[in-house]
Amino acid sequence: MHPNDPGLRSFVDVDPSSDFPIRNLPYGVFSTSNSPAPRVGVAIGNHVLDLAVLDSEGLIDLGAAKGVFAQSAINAFMALGPKVWSQTRTRISQLLRHDNAELRDNAALRKRALLPRDQVTLHLPLEVKGFTDFYSSKEHATNVGTMFRDKTNPLLPNWLHIPIGYNGRASTVVVSGTKVKRPRGQLKPPSAELPTFGPCKRLDFELEIGVVIGQPSAMGEMLTEAQAEAMIFGFVLLNDWSARDIQQWEYVPLGPFQAKAFATSISPWIVTREALEPFRLHGPTQDPMPLPYLQQRQPNNYDMALDVALRAPGMAAPASICTTNFKYMYWSSVQQLVHHASSGCAMNVGDLLGSGTISGPEKHQRGSLLEISWNGTEPVELPGGIKRSFLEDGDSLSFHGWCQGNGYRIGFGEVEGTIVPSA
Numbered sequence: 001m002h003p004n005d006p007g008l009r010s011f012v013d014v015d016p017s018s019d020f021p022i023r024n025l026p027y028g029v030f031s032t033s034n035s036p037a038p039r040v041g042v043a044i045g046n047h048v049l050d051l052a053v054l055d056s057e058g059l060i061d062l063g064a065a066k067g068v069f070a071q072s073a074i075n076a077f078m079a080l081g082p083k084v085w086s087q088t089r090t091r092i093s094q095l096l097r098h099d100n101a102e103l104r105d106n107a108a109l110r111k112r113a114l115l116p117r118d119q120v121t122l123h124l125p126l127e128v129k130g131f132t133d134f135y136s137s138k139e140h141a142t143n144v145g146t147m148f149r150d151k152t153n154p155l156l157p158n159w160l161h162i163p164i165g166y167n168g169r170a171s172t173v174v175v176s177g178t179k180v181k182r183p184r185g186q187l188k189p190p191s192a193e194l195p196t197f198g199p200c201k202r203l204d205f206e207l208e209i210g211v212v213i214g215q216p217s218a219m220g221e222m223l224t225e226a227q228a229e230a231m232i233f234g235f236v237l238l239n240d241w242s243a244r245d246i247q248q249w250e251y252v253p254l255g256p257f258q259a260k261a262f263a264t265s266i267s268p269w270i271v272t273r274e275a276l277e278p279f280r281l282h283g284p285t286q287d288p289m290p291l292p293y294l295q296q297r298q299p300n301n302y303d304m305a306l307d308v309a310l311r312a313p314g315m316a317a318p319a320s321i322c323t324t325n326f327k328y329m330y331w332s333s334v335q336q337l338v339h340h341a342s343s344g345c346a347m348n349v350g351d352l353l354g355s356g357t358i359s360g361p362e363k364h365q366r367g368s369l370l371e372i373s374w375n376g377t378e379p380v381e382l383p384g385g386i387k388r389s390f391l392e393d394g395d396s397l398s399f400h401g402w403c404q405g406n407g408y409r410i411g412f413g414e415v416e417g418t419i420v421p422s423a
């Protein structure tokens with residue numbers, strides 16, 4: 001049976017509302033108090049399956065790559081390539097099936113390899129080699145252009161021709177749950193004559209999906225659509241924290257620098273491209289037609305629901321402030337990757353590409369506070385009379401994302417971050 005087969009069942013109990021049914025099997029890196037060395041596992045229902053244990057017991061055959069899961073990052077496994085990714089996912093799926101006795105009937109092994117998720121600590125799942133951030137939602141670029149440029153002509157002339165991006169920082173990509181310290185920087189509101197240095201006053205989030213690159217490309221080589229797709233290992237939720245006031249002063253003429261460099265949070269589970277296969281669809285029609293090297297033959301977008309919730313201090317529960325969908329993206333992840341390599345730029349195993357803020361056509365689908373509060377002019381109202389234009393200390397942001405199947409979902413879990421004061 002194919003690991004995406006809707007008929008699959010596991011001997012591990014999985015609630016239909018769980019993000020992690022047997023058809024998902026996302027990879028993460030975890031440790032336990034008994035066994036503090038981080039290693040690779042997959043999520044199944046409310047459990048984590050320890051792949052390092054299964055490998056050492058000979059239940060997963062990786063040949064010369066034996067031991068690849070007993071590492072604190074998934075990079076070495078990703079380097080083995082798409083064929084091994086696929087074979088391994090198929091084997092893990094087999095081991096978790098309701099009608100396979102190998103793990104199901106081995107109580108001693110199950111006790112070592114199948115761990116309750118609330119008893120593990122999740123770590124950053126990959127060693128991030130490079131982080132690039134794109135700007136590929138037409139609705140987001142239009143909103144920002146309308147606010148800061150020209151209502152009648154919000155998109156810059158290059159936007160419909162190039163997947164716009166910039167090279168960000170890999171050093172400050174952190175896993176969900178990591179506190180985010182309010183950044184400091186140069187601030188110069190339009191009304192001030194000279195800049196000052198101090199804590200950011202317009203701190204924001206950006207709802208994005210991160211693409212995890214699992215195969216390298218050589219310096220000087222261009223990629224075809226098929227080659228680029230085959231290099232994509234999987235996807236994470238990504239919060240590209242942004243300091244709007246620092247950005248406003250620094251971004252001319254070279255683009256964002258410190259405004260985006262202080263933190264980027266990702267979800268701990270990497271959902272594989274293969275698990276998302278049933279949810280592919282064509283993106284919006286591209287007009288004008290992109291240049292030949294960017295043209296797509298396949299559906300490279302995904303029907304993926306996304307939700308952002310904010311919990312301010314004093315609120316009993318997080319309140320949803322945005323619900324949208326990844327399918328609206330104008331430039332696909334494949335086009336971003338093709339463009340990234342087009343100059344001759346080499347890509348590495350472990351590179352992370354941010355999609356860019358994901359906004360949809362409706363007001364409730366705006367993927368940043370900048371847009372939701374329309375640059376602070378329409379503060380969002382939260383339960384208990386709390387209002388927000390930008391993030392305050394103690395605020396917690398959480399994203400969820402999932403592809404909805406018939407009676408099951410392929411989900412990402414959560415990426416959460418709480419703002420702490422800069423000093």
Ligand code: CA
Binds near residue numbers: 133134206208240356
């Ligand atoms: Ca961004």
